[in-house]
Amino acid sequence: MKRIALFVLIFMTINLLSCAQSKSDLVGSYNIRPKADGEIASSMHLFENHKYVVTFYTGGQVGNWAIDNNDRVTFTPTGMPKPFTIFGRQNKYLADSTRIMFSGFQGYENYIGTQKLANNKPLMKQVLNRDANCAPFPIVYTFKGDHEALSFFNKPFQDEENQDKNVVYNFKNEQNYNDFIAVYTKSTNDERPYFAMAKNGGLFFEGTIFAKKEPLLKDVENAQLLRKSIEHNFNPADIYYNPFYGAEAKDIKDDTSNYIFDVKKNAYLDKLNYVAGEELKPDDNSFNSKNIYYRFEALKTVTESKVPSQLNHQPIFNYKCDN
Known part of the structure; x- marks a missing residue:
């Protein structure tokens, strides 16, 4: 009986650890909105140090990301200057x-x-x-x-x-x-924090906009530029x-x-x-x-x-x- 209880405890611990790992494993690239008629393509890139970069045609945004126990991801823009x-x-x-x-x-x-x-x-x-x-x-x-x-x-x-x-x-x-x-x-967007839900191998924005997780950019030069951008001093x-x-x-x-x-x-x-x-x-x-x-x-x-x-x-x- 003790062995069964111990096995169940070990199994639950491993399961919890694996869930925690999967929740925090958001590092990657996300195509937020595919380019279509009248729309602007944008992509989000999440890094291991909990920094993120959003790139789109007219500019970009950098900030910090965090995930809570309910799989809710908070994105907080940082460092943007006055106009x-x-x-x-x-x-x-x-x-x-x-x-x-x-x-x-x-x-x-x-x-x-x-x-x-x-x-x-x-x-x-x-x-x-x-x-x-x-x-x-x-x-x-x-x-x-x-x-x-x-x-x-x-x-x-x-x-x-x-x-x-x-x-x-x-x-x-x-x-x-x-x-x-x-x-x-130019102000790119409202610079208050915004949210997404981590689910089904990607992020749900505004409840309906789904962005599937992809590996971080394979292009070495672009990946390096993105990493530099998160350290950029906007002021x-x-x-x-x-x-x-x-x-x-x-x-x-x-x-x-x-x-x-x-x-x-x-x-x-x-x-x-x-x-x-x-x-x-x-x-x-x-x-x-x-x-x-x-x-x-x-x-x-x-x-x-x-x-x-x-x-x-x-x-x-x-x-x-x-x-």
Whole structure:
């Protein structure tokens, strides 16, 4: 009798362990919505460290996933920035002017304001016409004077229900920078946690949308890119660009074996390859050059307001595209 009881106990323990293993064994790729007419294909990739990545045509999302004892999986998006992030630096060559490069503004109705924050009804100018998908790179705006603050506002299209239609983002220019990079990041989806049920070898979203589990991407290059994306810092303290707006992902200031900081140029120079004055003589390879980089620092003082702004709908840049 004791042997039977012991056998039953061992069997139940093994069974519970196997169930627990199967519940936690969600690591893999899931095709959330197959591409069909009028739909956008998207896929979700779950990693061993409980991080996930969702990729789709217009962007992506990263976050953490967890499963409870009822097979309910919670997905919590993390790290997404505000719609606008502004980076700046001192540029002595601009004299009494201010320069801004707009990144990610194509296809959206965004506005910029350069008046003092105390203004009760600031005038904001539209940056690009809405259908400017053929706009060249880079899009750079230079105007007279320096400015103690820069304000940005996105006027959503009617189908963009997840964006606050009234918020103006105000950036105080405490360091008196005159050279900026303004980055617009479109809100992909509601960034609150969402859920799925682990069942039948996959995930059920919203009760009816089933995504079958597949092995993580077999393509080594794509798999590596996905793994890097879960560690991506969406809110960096600084970014690096060469004089022709070629970006560098790594932290140049820490790469002391290859780069040295030049105080006069306010730039990081490649110790072996930089040629004096090359930043003033563009050629066909200038965008890809890694010989000189400028460090742009994120403006930290950001306030949000809902003051009624005057919107000037005449865009600063107006591009007529074929489509």
